Each structure stands twice: as structure tokens, then as C-alpha cells.
Amino acid sequence: MKYKIIFLLILGLDALNLIFQTSQISISYRESLILYGDISLLQIIIKSSMYIFGHNDFSLRLPMIFIHLSSVILLFSISKHYIKEFGNRLWLVFIFVLLPGVLSSALVVDEAGLIIFGLLLFIWLYLNNLKKLYYLLLVSFVFLDNSYIYLFLALSMYGIHNKNRNFFIFNMIAFFISILLFGVDAHGSPKGHFLDSLALYAAIFSPIVFVYMVFVLYRRHLDNKRDVVWFISTTGFIVSVILSFRQNIQIEHFAPYLIVALPIAAQSFISSYRVRLKEFRKTYRMMFQVSLALLLLNTIVVIFNKELYKVLDRPKIHFVYKFHIAKELAQSLKDDGISCINTNYKMQNRLYFYGVTKCDKYKLSKIKNNPNNIKNVTISYRNRPIYNIYVTKINK
Structure with a gap:
């Protein structure tokens, strides 16, 4: 027993x-x-x-x-x-x-x-x-x-x-x-x-x-x-x-x-x-x-894998990095009323799971000084920023 x-x-x-x-x-x-x-x-x-x-x-x-x-x-x-x-x-x-x-x-x-x-x-x-x-x-x-x-x-x-x-x-x-x-x-x-x-x-x-x-x-x-x-x-x-x-x-x-x-x-x-x-x-x-x-x-x-981000110089080498970010990024976008966006194909697939579809109204960009940027998204774990991206509105 x-x-x-x-x-x-x-x-x-x-x-x-x-x-x-x-x-x-x-x-x-x-x-x-x-x-x-x-x-x-x-x-x-x-x-x-x-x-x-x-x-x-x-x-x-x-x-x-x-x-x-x-x-x-x-x-x-x-x-x-x-x-x-x-x-x-x-x-x-x-x-x-x-x-x-x-x-x-x-x-x-x-x-x-x-x-x-x-x-x-x-x-x-x-x-x-x-x-x-x-x-x-x-x-x-x-x-x-x-x-x-x-x-x-x-x-x-x-x-x-x-x-x-x-x-x-x-x-x-x-x-x-x-x-x-x-x-x-x-x-x-x-x-x-x-x-x-x-x-x-x-x-x-x-x-x-x-x-x-x-x-x-x-x-x-x-x-x-x-x-x-x-x-x-x-x-x-x-x-x-x-x-x-x-x-x-x-x-x-x-x-x-x-x-x-x-x-x-x-x-x-x-x-x-x-x-x-x-x-x-x-x-x-x-x-x-x-x-x-x-x-x-x-x-x-x-x-406690997220604690490792505190000591890593490059977050991308973290062994679970490919399983991080997408959920928090999707939530941040939806909090600002953005339900569709254009980005690289890998992140696009991941965001789709969390209800953010593909469209040409917005795109994710790493260009900081773009006048069309409307939002900066920073994902942090344990107070350590590991991902930073800009939401750019596409004017047609």
C-alpha cells in the first residue's frame, strides 16, 4: 500500500x-x-x-x-x-x-x-x-x-x-x-x-x-x-x-x-x-x-528556466526561447485592439494560434525611428527584456 x-x-x-x-x-x-x-x-x-x-x-x-x-x-x-x-x-x-x-x-x-x-x-x-x-x-x-x-x-x-x-x-x-x-x-x-x-x-x-x-x-x-x-x-x-x-x-x-x-x-x-x-x-x-x-x-x-535570462547575454540562446514570447506578444497586441498583423512566417504561425491573424494593416518591425510606428512591445521575463519589436501602421 x-x-x-x-x-x-x-x-x-x-x-x-x-x-x-x-x-x-x-x-x-x-x-x-x-x-x-x-x-x-x-x-x-x-x-x-x-x-x-x-x-x-x-x-x-x-x-x-x-x-x-x-x-x-x-x-x-x-x-x-x-x-x-x-x-x-x-x-x-x-x-x-x-x-x-x-x-x-x-x-x-x-x-x-x-x-x-x-x-x-x-x-x-x-x-x-x-x-x-x-x-x-x-x-x-x-x-x-x-x-x-x-x-x-x-x-x-x-x-x-x-x-x-x-x-x-x-x-x-x-x-x-x-x-x-x-x-x-x-x-x-x-x-x-x-x-x-x-x-x-x-x-x-x-x-x-x-x-x-x-x-x-x-x-x-x-x-x-x-x-x-x-x-x-x-x-x-x-x-x-x-x-x-x-x-x-x-x-x-x-x-x-x-x-x-x-x-x-x-x-x-x-x-x-x-x-x-x-x-x-x-x-x-x-x-x-x-x-x-x-x-x-x-x-x-x-x-525555473526563465531565471536563466538574467545571466544570458543573448536571450536567443536560451534552450526554451523558441517556446517563449508568442503568447505575451499576442496578448499585448489584442490589448490595443490589434487582431491582425504582418510579420515573418514563423511568428505569424505562432500568433495565429492565439487569435492574431495575418493582414496588411499593421506589421511588426525592428526599425526604431519609423514615423508610422504606433506601439513598442517589449517582452520581459524576470525583469529582463528579451524581445523588443515595433508595431507599424501601414498607410495605403
């Missing part, structure tokens, strides 16, 4: 943090492209939320928060197949919600959160031997998103490993159908994106966690402990590394594959810790403590 209360507490605090973060950020340009661009499953989900809960930031991010919390529950359930002790499973969940990449996927409207949920749902169904349901899920993945192509590839190899001919054939067919429907973006010549991709992985997991997870995948290969989760994570990671030699990969399509390896990483860590005598466990304790401290520090920085 005590552990269940702790689990619900972790889930509740996670949800409260995400709701708080929702109130602090605006829609980004990339999110606006998903919302107003080509139709997709994610767009349908977001627009359905906005239809039910109204046109606001909360309804925009509510589906991502709900999907994330569902992923937490799935991970907790999956972990019982790898970790016996309830307390250690809680530590796994706690680490999961603290990971920078997971926190980002829980808020940002992109495919990452949906892919994490999809992979965890398949793993949960597979480990619980719900055969009809996981086959049905795989069929739906064929038509939903090209990111699941690598799942089919992984499961094909797992079918060979398990000598399961039907499972292999099914996933190979799904793999080729997905390629026909979506294609695979593998273009260009070597451009040195390999190190960039590793740096992104390190940022998503934190350096220590990332290195350890790659080590665990390698170690389990040597020890011949390759289960379905190992094949999924290893395939996704290796494909991303290979592609990174030729192009700048979309990390949000690949990081989820490594994230779902957390249960086997935790299992390996606990096993390695326990087989050692107490006097030789110090290194493992230190590694865990340092990793946890870094993850907690990252979460604190995210929660």
Missing part, C-alpha cells in the same frame, strides 16, 4: 509539473506546423482536444501529458517482468519522469511522446502474451507513422532469433509496406553528424545514463541475453547511428527506441550491484547518486 501511494505521488507531482510548465510556454513554430500542416494522427488528437476543451495552451498540450502519464503506467507495469522489488520499480519510474527527453516529449507537440507510448504499449502486450492485440496494434502502426518502420525491422530480426517464422514474415511484410507508404529518408553524403547525434542522445538521457544504457545493450549481446526489448532498442539505436553518418537524423524518431530499454538497464544495474560485496558497491552507488543529482538539477533548471 505504501509503495502504491508513492507511485501515485510521483505520477501526481509529474502531472502538476507538466501543467505548470504548460502555463509558462507558448506554441512553437514546429508545433504550429503540426497543428496547421498536413493531416496526421497527432494533429487529429490535438484538434480533438481543442474541440473539447477550447482553443488554448492547456488543450494543446493535454494529449501529450495524458499520453506521457499513460506511458509511465505502462513502464511501471512492464518493469515487473524485469525487477522484482516494488521499491526498485519506483526508482525506475522516478528516473524515467526525470529524463530530459521524456520531460520534453511530455510537453512538446511532436511524435516522440506518441512513439514512446506506442512502443511501450506493444512491449506490454507482448510480455503479457496478448497475441491478438499486439498483432492488431502492429497492423495499425503500419499506417500511422514512418517511425515504426524500425520496430518492424527489429521484430523481424527477433523472429529470426526466436526461430518464429510467422512472426518474421509478418513483420517483414509490415516493414516493406511501411517503406512503400512512407519511404525512408536516407540521403546525402557524410557530413559529420555522428558526433552531433551522440551529443543529442547524451542531452536526452544525461551523459552517464546514456553511456550506461549503450553499455548494457552491448553487454547483454555478449551474454546472449537478447529479448524483445533488447532487439527494439538496439535496432533503433544502430539504425540512427548508421544514418547519422549521412544526414542529420530526426532524434525524436529514434530516442524513444532507446528510452524503452530502461527496464533492462535497471535490471542489469541491480544485478551488477547485488553480486558485489558491500565494499565493492561504492562505484555503483556513486554512479547512481551522480546520475540522479544531474537529473534533479536538470528538472529544477527546466522548472
Whole structure:
């Protein structure tokens, strides 16, 4: 009972943090492209939320928060197949919600959160031997998103490993159908994106966690402990590394594959810790403590990210800058009765979400001494101006 209360507490605090973060950020340009661009499953989900809960930031991010919390529950359930002790499973969940990449996927409207949920749902169904349901899920993945192509590839190899001919054939067919429907973006010549991709992985997991997870995948290969989760994570990671030699990969399509390896990483860590005598466990304790401290520090920085503007010389280098400004700018314009304006295409898309449409009556300009300027808008966070623009009336 005590552990269940702790689990619900972790889930509740996670949800409260995400709701708080929702109130602090605006829609980004990339999110606006998903919302107003080509139709997709994610767009349908977001627009359905906005239809039910109204046109606001909360309804925009509510589906991502709900999907994330569902992923937490799935991970907790999956972990019982790898970790016996309830307390250690809680530590796994706690680490999961603290990971920078997971926190980002829980808020940002992109495919990452949906892919994490999809992979965890398949793993949960597979480990619980719900055969009809996981086959049905795989069929739906064929038509939903090209990111699941690598799942089919992984499961094909797992079918060979398990000598399961039907499972292999099914996933190979799904793999080729997905390629026909979506294609695979593998273009260009070597451009040195390999190190960039590793740096992104390190940022998503934190350096220590990332290195350890790659080590665990390698170690389990040597020890011949390759289960379905190992094949999924290893395939996704290796494909991303290979592609990174030729192009700048979309990390949000690949990081989820490594994230779902957390249960086997935790299992390996606990096993390695326990087989050692107490006097030789110090290194493992230190590694865990340092990793946890870094993850907690990252979460604190995210929660209080606007404080960083006080020490940054250039606001644009702030890691959340692209999620700031638009909401406050739109409100300032509407306070002066300006409901339409002309500006650069990125800000135009963002302002549209907040009810400021495009027109030729006004425009946003950085030219200070224009006689047609009617308003100066300055956006400040923590008493630090980070954005300054002029509203110019266009005379025809």
C-alpha cells in the first residue's frame, strides 16, 4: 500500500509539473506546423482536444501529458517482468519522469511522446502474451507513422532469433509496406553528424545514463541475453547511428527506441550491484547518486528556466526561447485592439494560434525611428527584456 501511494505521488507531482510548465510556454513554430500542416494522427488528437476543451495552451498540450502519464503506467507495469522489488520499480519510474527527453516529449507537440507510448504499449502486450492485440496494434502502426518502420525491422530480426517464422514474415511484410507508404529518408553524403547525434542522445538521457544504457545493450549481446526489448532498442539505436553518418537524423524518431530499454538497464544495474560485496558497491552507488543529482538539477533548471535570462547575454540562446514570447506578444497586441498583423512566417504561425491573424494593416518591425510606428512591445521575463519589436501602421 505504501509503495502504491508513492507511485501515485510521483505520477501526481509529474502531472502538476507538466501543467505548470504548460502555463509558462507558448506554441512553437514546429508545433504550429503540426497543428496547421498536413493531416496526421497527432494533429487529429490535438484538434480533438481543442474541440473539447477550447482553443488554448492547456488543450494543446493535454494529449501529450495524458499520453506521457499513460506511458509511465505502462513502464511501471512492464518493469515487473524485469525487477522484482516494488521499491526498485519506483526508482525506475522516478528516473524515467526525470529524463530530459521524456520531460520534453511530455510537453512538446511532436511524435516522440506518441512513439514512446506506442512502443511501450506493444512491449506490454507482448510480455503479457496478448497475441491478438499486439498483432492488431502492429497492423495499425503500419499506417500511422514512418517511425515504426524500425520496430518492424527489429521484430523481424527477433523472429529470426526466436526461430518464429510467422512472426518474421509478418513483420517483414509490415516493414516493406511501411517503406512503400512512407519511404525512408536516407540521403546525402557524410557530413559529420555522428558526433552531433551522440551529443543529442547524451542531452536526452544525461551523459552517464546514456553511456550506461549503450553499455548494457552491448553487454547483454555478449551474454546472449537478447529479448524483445533488447532487439527494439538496439535496432533503433544502430539504425540512427548508421544514418547519422549521412544526414542529420530526426532524434525524436529514434530516442524513444532507446528510452524503452530502461527496464533492462535497471535490471542489469541491480544485478551488477547485488553480486558485489558491500565494499565493492561504492562505484555503483556513486554512479547512481551522480546520475540522479544531474537529473534533479536538470528538472529544477527546466522548472525555473526563465531565471536563466538574467545571466544570458543573448536571450536567443536560451534552450526554451523558441517556446517563449508568442503568447505575451499576442496578448499585448489584442490589448490595443490589434487582431491582425504582418510579420515573418514563423511568428505569424505562432500568433495565429492565439487569435492574431495575418493582414496588411499593421506589421511588426525592428526599425526604431519609423514615423508610422504606433506601439513598442517589449517582452520581459524576470525583469529582463528579451524581445523588443515595433508595431507599424501601414498607410495605403
